[in-house]
Amino acid sequence: MSYGTIISATDGNVSVNPEKYAHTPVECFQDEKFGCDISRTFKKYDKILPVDAIKFYTYNGKCCDDSIRIEDGYVYGSLAAALHSPEYGETVKQYFGKIADKNDRAIAANFSLDCRGVFVATMPYCKTDKKLMIINFTESEQPVINLMHNLFVFGEESCACIVEYCVSSGQSPAISNNVTETVVGRNAKINIVRLNEYGANSKLIFSDFHKQCACSVLNHVNIVAGGDTVRTNTEVCLAEKRCDCNLYGLSIASGKQHIDNYTFIDHAVSDSSSNELYKSMADDSATGIFNGRILVRSEAQKTAAYQSSKNILLNRNAKIYAKPQLEIYADDVKCSHGATIGQLNDDELFYMQARGIGKQTARQLLLSGFANEIAGKISDVELREFLVSKINERLAVNINT
Secondary structure, three states, X not given: OOOOEXXXXXXXXXXXXXXXXXXXXXXXXXXXXXXXXXXXXXXXXXXXXXXXEEEEEEEOOEEOOOOEEEEOOEEEEEHHHHHOOOOOHHHHHHHOOOOOOOOEHHHHHHHOOOOOOEEEEEOOOOEEEEEEEEEEEEOXXXXXXXXXXXXXXXXXXXXXXXEEEEEEOOOOOEEEEEEEEEEEOOOOEEEEEEEEEOXXXXXXXXXXXXXXXXXXXXXXXXXXXXXXXXXXXXXXXXXXXXXEEEEEEEEEEOOXXXXXXXXXXXXXXXXXXXXXXXXXXXXXXXXEEEEEEEEEOOOOOOEEEEEEEEEEEOOOOOEEEEEEEEEEOOOOEEEEEEEEEEOOOHHHHHHHHHOOOOHHHHHHHHHHHHHHHHHOOOOOHHHHHHHHHHHHHHHHHHOOO
């Protein structure tokens, strides 16, 4: 397989689901000019990040540290190192490749390479207030491909917060195909946050697959503020009873950006709940997509599932597609879904201008309020303020006001 065709696979039976990728131009991920660039000396990303966290770096899709570390309740490091270690090798073998959907061509292509990615684990009953920040840094003078496969395993009754910060240097052209598999143990409470600030020449696929065990809580926040063509897949299986899953997403698209968010929540057993809120705004000739599917199986009685997609168009040339879906095969459930697509409220703009607030400032305040509801879902004050600052920075620079 050529590194330049990351959405192909050697298995001829694996293909792109035409409905799942209906609005994503998958051919843009097939470019022979791109190749791996992991030989260059790592230049540490030195921009100040005002977040008190353990920081771990990847560079052009490869871990900068090939060891395994234990710190503040986390076990973290290179997935390859974990696989070959006597302490964690069996854990990697138990879960690696067991959660992701290999019938998706992009996922199958990722599996065709070696264990190049990050391993994170918490021991059972480990409760840590410290955040672990994974900084995925891309820098290359030539078109570069990043292929990573991460594995997160959270032990029984553990509490943890993982932050993925994806950033590139200048206008480095890049294609990324990153897969993360996550196991959330019984009674664990886990927060996972991703902020994508890749450059305008980046084409990205992020695929997250989560399996929740009994009585666990997963809060997943996905913020897309960078890239040219971006596809995110977020899939959760509530595999045991009394799970609680919360998915929150925000996309800010301008210029000719194309941001496509796909989510799938599988209520496989009874007595669990899910709540989903995805927001997007599109300016200029950008395109935003939300395709969210919730499946409530016949065994999943007493399920509560709520899904909402809220979207703002800021230019008549911009496009947003929203498709919330519910598939319910149980009869004792509480489920709802909905989508709205509109513009900024003229009455609210007039009200603010009538009180001496300039039109541009009023628009900025309304957009900030709309977007920052997603950041507000994060309980950690420091992390929430960091994300709010990044969102407001993106709005000020790239969204016409």
